[in-house]
Amino acid sequence: MLPHKQIELSLQTAVRAVLPDADVAAVLVRPCDPKFGDYQSNALMSLAKTRKLNPRQLATDVVANLDVSAVCEKVEIAGAGFLNFRLKNSLLGQTLEAAARGEHLFFAKAAQPKTIVLDFSSPNVAKPMHVGHIRSTGIGDALQRTLRLLNHRIISDNHIGDWGTQFGKLLLGWKQILNRAELERDAITELERLYKVINAECDANPARLEEAKSELVKLQAGEAENTAIWKEMIALSQKQFDTIYGRLGVRFEQALGESFYNPWLGEVVNELLRRGIARESEGAVGVFSDGSLPQKEDPFLVNRDSEWVADPALVRKSDGGFNYMTTDLATIDYRLKTWSPKEIVYVVDDRQSGHFKKLFLTFARWKSEEAKNTKLVHVGFGKIMGEDGKPFKTRSGDTVKLSDLMDEAEERAFKIVSEKSPALPETQRKEIARVIGLGAVKYADLLPNRQSDYVFSWDKMLALQGNTAPYLQYAYARIKSIFRKAAETFNVQHSTPNIQLAAPEEFALAKHLLNFGITLEAVADELRPNYLCNYLFELAVHFSRFFESCPVLKADDEAARHSRLALCDLTARVLKQGLDTLGIEVVEQM
RNA sequence: GCGCCCGUAGCUCAGUUGGAUAGAGCACCUGCCUUCUAAGCAGGUUGUCGCGCGUUCGAUUCGCGCCGGGCGCACCA
Numbered sequence: 001m002l003p004h005k006q007i008e009l010s011l012q013t014a015v016r017a018v019l020p021d022a023d024v025a026a027v028l029v030r031p032c033d034p035k036f037g038d039y040q041s042n043a044l045m046s047l048a049k050t051r052k053l054n055p056r057q058l059a060t061d062v063v064a065n066l067d068v069s070a071v072c073e074k075v076e077i078a079g080a081g082f083l084n085f086r087l088k089n090s091l092l093g094q095t096l097e098a099a100a101r102g103e104h105l106f107f108a109k110a111a112q113p114k115t116i117v118l119d120f121s122s123p124n125v126a127k128p129m130h131v132g133h134i135r136s137t138g139i140g141d142a143l144q145r146t147l148r149l150l151n152h153r154i155i156s157d158n159h160i161g162d163w164g165t166q167f168g169k170l171l172l173g174w175k176q177i178l179n180r181a182e183l184e185r186d187a188i189t190e191l192e193r194l195y196k197v198i199n200a201e202c203d204a205n206p207a208r209l210e211e212a213k214s215e216l217v218k219l220q221a222g223e224a225e226n227t228a229i230w231k232e233m234i235a236l237s238q239k240q241f242d243t244i245y246g247r248l249g250v251r252f253e254q255a256l257g258e259s260f261y262n263p264w265l266g267e268v269v270n271e272l273l274r275r276g277i278a279r280e281s282e283g284a285v286g287v288f289s290d291g292s293l294p295q296k297e298d299p300f301l302v303n304r305d306s307e308w309v310a311d312p313a314l315v316r317k318s319d320g321g322f323n324y325m326t327t328d329l330a331t332i333d334y335r336l337k338t339w340s341p342k343e344i345v346y347v348v349d350d351r352q353s354g355h356f357k358k359l360f361l362t363f364a365r366w367k368s369e370e371a372k373n374t375k376l377v378h379v380g381f382g383k384i385m386g387e388d389g390k391p392f393k394t395r396s397g398d399t400v401k402l403s404d405l406m407d408e409a410e411e412r413a414f415k416i417v418s419e420k421s422p423a424l425p426e427t428q429r430k431e432i433a434r435v436i437g438l439g440a441v442k443y444a445d446l447l448p449n450r451q452s453d454y455v456f457s458w459d460k461m462l463a464l465q466g467n468t469a470p471y472l473q474y475a476y477a478r479i480k481s482i483f484r485k486a487a488e489t490f491n492v493q494h495s496t497p498n499i500q501l502a503a504p505e506e507f508a509l510a511k512h513l514l515n516f517g518i519t520l521e522a523v524a525d526e527l528r529p530n531y532l533c534n535y536l537f538e539l540a541v542h543f544s545r546f547f548e549s550c551p552v553l554k555a556d557d558e559a560a561r562h563s564r565l566a567l568c569d570l571t572a573r574v575l576k577q578g579l580d581t582l583g584i585e586v587v588e589q590m
Numbered sequence: 591g592c593g594c595c596c597g598u599a600g601c602u603c604a605g606u607u608g609g610a611u612a613g614a615g616c617a618c619c620u621g622c623c624u625u626c627u628a629a630g631c632a633g634g635u636u637g638u639c640g641c642g643c644g645u646u647c648g649a650u651u652c653g654c655g656c657c658g659g660g661c662g663c664a665c666c667a
Contacts, residue, residue: 026607042609079610080647284665302663303592317665324667351661420629448603464629466615474629482626522606548631
C-alpha cells in the first residue's frame, strides 16, 4: 500500500476513535508544500467546524490516537489545525525499491471496478473531421485510458452521426451532380461538396428543398436505392474515420451510430405518450415540464418577456420524423440493457448542456428505477479560439480539417527536429516529428481546464518550451540517453538497487513519483485530464533539476550510480505511462 | 428578456473536500555547454484574484447584487 494511503487509513481510524459517528470518507491527505511536509490533512478543521469544536483541540485528540510511526516522522499540528506528515526516508526508499522491482508504479487499481460507458468523438458521416472533434476525441480518449489503467471496465462508444435530415440533400446531390472521379480521389471532399451545393440550392429554391425531403422520406422508408447509397456514404466515411483514428491512436470498443437505434424510436415516443410523459403540441410531440423543479432550474421552461413559457424536449417532429432527443433516449436504454453500466459519460461541447439536462431528466421520468442506479454525466468543454479571439478557422474562413492539422503539426515538428538533430537519418527524424507534432497538439488541448475556451496557437504548442508535450518527451529522451551511455560504459546490472537519496533534488523527484496515483485518481474522479498534464510537467521539472545537479554515470561511487539509475528508470516509466495515459507517445531519442 | 459558462501577472493559462506568504509557461533582464541531449538549469521583475456586500477562525474557491465577455433558448445535431 502506498504511504499516503496508509496515513489516510490510520488517520481515519484515529478520527473514528475520537468521533465515533463521524463520516471519515472526507478525511483525506494531500501532497503539500514541502516546507510544511510531504502530506497534509485539513479535514479536522471542517469536522471541528460542523461540530463546533476547537480545531486545535480536536487535532490534538486525534493525534493522540494516531499511530503512523511506521510511515512518518512525528506528526505536526500546525496553523488552525492542519496535520503535517513527513515521510520516513526509510519508507520512501522501500517504496521506490518496490517500484524498481516492478511491484507497482505508484498507483493502485480501483478496489471496486466500475463499468462505464464513455461516449465521445461522434463525427458525422459525409463530413470531414475538423478541429471541433479534437477536444471530444482527445479528452474522451485520455479518460478511457485513465479509467482503464485504474482497472475500470470501459465501453467507449463512438455515436457516429449517420442519420438525419442532411441525408436528403446528400442523396439528391449524389444522384444528380456526383463526380465519380472526385469521389474516388477524395470521397469526403466530394461528399462535402454535394452537401454544400444542394444546401445552397435549397436555401434559394423551396422546390429543391422539397426534392431533398422526398429523398429523405424514401431513405427513411427503407427504399432500396437510397439505402444502398446511404450505406456507401457510411462506408466511405468509415475509411476516413479509420485513417484519422489510426493516426491519433484512438480506439473504440463500439461504434454504434445513430441509425442503429432507428428500430426503437417509434416505441420510445409511443411509450412516452402512453404514460403521459410526452404530449402533442403544434403537431409535434414533446416532453414538457412536470413542475417538479423551481422555474429557474427547470430546463423545460424558458423566460420570455418576464413570463415562463414551455421549452419542451421534442421527441417527434410534426412531419413524423424523430430527432436526436429520441435517439439519445433509445441509446441510454440500449446501453443500460446491454452493459448495465454504473455510469454513462458524454464528452460533448458545453453548448449542449441544455440538451443533456433535458435528456437526463426525461430519462429519469421514463425509467425511474434504472435512472436511480445509473449516473449520467455530461463532461462539457469549451471552444477552440483563434489568436484573433474568434473561433479557430483557416485564413479563408473554413473549419480546419483534422488531417490538415496533423499534417501541419508534423511538418512544423520536422523542421525543428531537423534543426536540433541534423545528424539523425531522415526516416528517424520523420518518426520523431510525427510523435512530437501529434503530442504537442494533443497536450495543448488537454492542458487547459476543459470547461474554458482556449486559444489555439501553433507557436505556443510547438515552441517546444515550457509546459508542452515536447518538454516532457525531451525529459524522457534524456533519460534514455543516459541508459544508452550506461550500456556502452558499464555492465548493465539487473539486480535490485538500493535507493539511497541524498541531494535535495533526489528527494524532491522521489517524492513526486509517489504522487502519480493520487493524480490518476483525481483525473478519474473529476474527469479532468489536465491534472495529469500538470503532474507530468512537474515531474519533468523535478527530473531536469536532478539531471543538472546530480551526475548519474559520473556519480561518486557505484552505489550512488545504481541508485540514481534506478531513479531515472522510475521517472522514465512514470513519464511514459503518464503520457500514454494522455494518448501521447514517446521517442527514445530526439 | 431568461438561463448556463467565464473574468487570476503585459500575454496564454493552472489553482484538487473553503486553508498557511495565490502559481506556471511565454515575454523581458543576468549567469551556466572541453563533463550523462542547452528543446535544458539557476536567479531577477510582474497581481485591487472584474467590483461590492455577506457567511466563516479563514474566501480566488460558497451565497446575493452589480459590471464586462461568450454560449444557449421547439421541430439541425
